[in-house]
Ligand code: ADP
């Protein structure tokens with residue numbers, strides 16, 4: 634189901650609502666162009682988990698960030714540099730990908746997950762954010778029981 638997000642607050646609220654459904658070990662794959670609201674959504678997820686949303690920054694230059702203090706630990710990764718192989722030093726191995734996807738305690742949220750589609754865990758939530766003029770839409774597909 635595609636849902637309209639008329640403003641930034643709506644994107645953050647969608648993240649908060651999604652957080653209520655998250656369980657330890659979940660992987661949330663976020664797909665969306667630059668400016669589609671990926672980091673805003675993560676801020677809402679953090680708030681929904683009881684983590685201070687102000688700690689959530691756009692991690693483009695810090696590929697992995699972990700936030701604690703909420704109902705579940707939140708691992709926030711940005712795969713832009715890894716997926717685009719824009720820097721040969723940024724590899725899945727260098728960010729500790731195997732540990733990230735086998736972490737059964739935390740929730741992991743990945744911006745630009747579509748860039749590494751072939752290695753995503755099959756049990757995951759897919760989130761697609763789309764830019765529609767000045768607003769956005771979101772579509773969430775729960776694939777946690779699909780493999
Ligand atoms: P991304 O991480 O996908 O690049 P951001 O979350 O940084 O995108 O958001 C980019 C900009 O879009 C921010 O200024 C944010 O406030 C704004 N924004 C987020 N959601 C919406 C929305 N639903 N409608 C309009 N603007 C939004």
Ligand code: MG
Nearest residue numbers: 671672691744
């Ligand atoms: Mg971002």
